[in-house]
Amino acid sequence: MIRLENLHKSFQVEDRRVSALDGVSLEVAAGEVFGIIGHSGAGKSTLIRCLNLLERPDSGRVWLDEVELTALGKSALQAERQRIGMVFQHFNLLASRTVAGNVAFPLELAGERDRAAIRTRVDELLELVGLSGQRDKYPAQLSGGQKQRVGIARALANHPKLLLCDEATSALDPQTTQSILDLLADINRRLNLTIVLITHEMEVIRRICDRVAVLDGGRIVEIGPVTQVFLYPQHSTTRSFLQDPLHQQELEEAIRHEKAAGRSRIVRLTFTGETTYAPHLHQVAQASGALFSILQGHVGKIKDTPYGQLVVELHGEPAEVATARALFEARGLHCEDI
């Protein structure tokens, strides 16, 4: 669907050059929701702007399906851009146009002159984003969440193949964020639209993305399915997004306390999918004779996949503990010593 090959981009900041992208390559499949996460300054804004060439990379190529965007002339690029929707953090609506006027705008740019056709399409889109009653209001009369819905309707107007979301929920409160993410997930499912989004919030990735790339210092330091990256983070940047510092500190204290008492068989159990809600601990305890105390635990969902992660301490004879471990592995739980 979209393919980036070895993108480099640097900016002149006063008297030195700052590298924003340092050899980024990635591929996003059709129908996928792909997230890019990074701290501010990691280069994620530059990266998403390179996908529709609002920012031109110094070197490297961008492919959209079979078209190399980086090789296109001005007007050919403008035509391709009409097939890429984009949603912005600060909405970027035209203040001088009504809701309907804003949604009609990309249609007009694309040369649609039939007023009835525009009206039909606009109504359809406003229906999709749940704003049918607001068509004649001006952006200044809308809430942040409503503005973003207009932004999304506008981005979808020309039936894009790809939707880019530039921190689309960062300016919204948690509840509104939730409803916008639900809307994006719904659009992805219903229209089978490929979505690439950037964010600095792990929650956004966890809720709607299929795959994620972690960006740090202009490089991708980790990439993979969200369940993989989220549950088994390899890079310190990824961990920094996942770990709540307070929880981490509390866990470390618990571990220190137990180890000081001579109890050191502490493991992290990770499980996903169907078996998440099964009574693993109870059944394994019964079968092995080992006992457990829970130091920390969390059960939740990554997009549609349930998962659980528990840090437990094993009590019992070495043989019992070994049996317990074997039983966990047999049940498909990932068992990691801490």
Added chain:
Amino acid sequence: MDWDWTAIDWAEIGFATQETLIMLGFALLFTVLAGLPLGVALFLSGPRQLLAHRGLYALLSFVVNVLRSLPFIILLIVMIPVTVWLVGTSIGVTGAIPPLVVGAAPFFARLVESALREVDRGVIEAAQAMGASTWQIVTRVLLPEALPGLIAGVTVTAVALVSYTAMSGVIGGGGLGDLAIRFGYQRFQTEVMVVTVLVLLGIVQLLQSLGDRLVLYFSRK
């Protein structure tokens, strides 16, 4: 001093007011026609803008600054040969219009430039992302979004033009300024001076409140 209001020739004043309005109308029309594209060109060629071009911006900026730094009274005189070449005469209402336009257009262009700079960059970026051409961005994003600012600019320019039209009386430009100079100053008819000032004041008030209303009407923020 005795005020003798009966000596005022009201027909003369009415005629002069009409001349002033004609000068103002045509001068404003041509000022907008010339200043708007110039202002758009200034904006687009400016640093970090859509068609950023250091050389072009420097040139346009220099021309605008030169014309703006020239006192209007000097411009009136310097322009005489050009005016004659353009409209065939350098006096009367017709002769006054070219210097008025040359004096006001650069001023208006700067107002246009600053009104366009007020347009949110994000909105321009969004239009680019939708595949808008530069022409579409100018006509469908920049100008409509900056409309209240542009109307305010036209208002300020119109008010400035009122005082310029009065000054053009010096070179026999016709209108209220001309009347004030010939009767009020040269013939010591202070009453005529007072009346012309009051009429000018009325015109300015009218223009300003009309402009303010339009700005309010088109503001959506």
